[in-house]
Amino acid sequence: MQSIAKPAAPPPSTRTAPLDQRILVVDDSRAQRMVLAATLRRSGYDVMEADCAEVALELAQAHDLRLVLSDWMMPGMSGPELCRALRAREGGDYVYFILLTSKNEQAEITEGLEMGADDFLTKPVSGEELRARLKAGKRILDMQAELTAKNRLVEDTLTELQRLYDLVDSDLREARKLQDALVRDRFHDFGTGQVSLLLRSSGHVGGDLVGFFRASQTQVALYSIDVSGHGITSALMTARLAGHLNTASPEYNIALRHTAAEFYRVLPTDVVVTRFNELMTSVIETEHYFTIAFAIVDLTSGEVQLTQAGHPHPAVQRLGGAVEFHGDGGLPVGLIDGARYERVKLRLDPGDRLLLCSDGLTECPAPSGALLDEDGLAAMMQRHRDTRGPALLEAMVWDLTDFHGSDGFPDDLSAVLFEYGGPPSAEL
Known part of the structure; x- marks a missing residue:
């Protein structure tokens, strides 16, 4: 199956949609993507699609996507491996990652969690359950965004304090020289x-x-x-x-x-x-x-x-x-x-x-x-x-x-x- 190419620019709705209303659906099944995308659009989401993990990585990076719904089993990189790759990005914001799977064995679920997945949905996906899981994900993203903003404020404050400390330290070194004199x-x-x-x-x-x-x-x-x-x-x-x-x-x-x-x-x-x-x-x-x-x-x-x-x-x-x-x-x-x-x-x-x-x-x-x-x-x-x-x-x-x-x-x-x-x- 031929991969979906990365678009040169996102569609107008995606460029202006709030971050918590933008979602990436990753599945090598075109039919499955269409069903999920239709359900999500009816719920007010702007949806982007990828038929493999490699394309998904490019789209998530290019358009700063924070919600990802991914199939587990795909050719090449699997869903859990995609999750791990997204988590390993330098400087990337937090992504809420939901795995779609037909697996219900505890060992497989544990593997997905260890690779960084936040939640799981079993196929076939219920629309109501999907919307409920995404609402929970949006709450987590909101808390993460608030925490990130506070951390940045703390970092900015610490940077300013360090600048002031360095200035005082420099003045004190000069004062020490004057006192020694x-x-x-x-x-x-x-x-x-x-x-x-x-x-x-x-x-x-x-x-x-x-x-x-x-x-x-x-x-x-x-x-x-x-x-x-x-x-x-x-x-x-x-x-x-x-x-x-x-x-x-x-x-x-x-x-x-x-x-x-x-x-x-x-x-x-x-x-x-x-x-x-x-x-x-x-x-x-x-x-x-x-x-x-x-x-x-x-x-x-x-x-x-x-x-x-x-x-x-x-x-x-x-x-x-x-x-x-x-x-x-x-x-x-x-x-x-x-x-x-x-x-x-x-x-x-x-x-x-x-x-x-x-x-x-x-x-x-x-x-x-x-x-x-x-x-x-x-x-x-x-x-x-x-x-x-x-x-x-x-x-x-x-x-x-x-x-x-x-x-x-x-x-x-x-x-x-x-x-x-x-x-x-x-x-x-």
């Missing part, structure tokens, strides 16, 4: 003392800030700051605070006071922290606050004055390895208007070092939930008492990774390490 000089040798800095954010950007500046010919100021919260707003706050500790524009440096001409002098540490608190409570109106350890070291005598405001206690490691913690605690900056802060004095001898760090170290948890705390920090410093400068800070991060169980720390890590060598004439 606030601490460009991670090591500086003052001759009689050396400063090393650690700054590692737990996310793209963080709320920690560390740094130092030359306060006078014989003094260096050190600071470790931890802004509350995480993310962009905390990072913006650190940028603003960094501007208030910048010696490039001494008139804006909150730690300096103008004396005469182009001369400035550094203020006591408790006054500096008090000025920060006044700034936060009266000028910078924000829900954020921050903790700080601020120290001024005399490079010739080793004398240190420091103020602690809610920050972990500064640690001093003596030449022999013993670790001491100093400071009076104090309130975080920006919480209470008029808060008072204390100044502590101590002395570094040649070979001693001072560490200011954020609670990202001392409050780092082990897998058990136990915190590193001051004892753990002291043990780290003692374990690496012969390691100097940036290498010490790096070794401490490695130790913290072992303690935490991974390098995915829950909080930012930051520290300022000052190592005192003593006056030029001193002999260690």
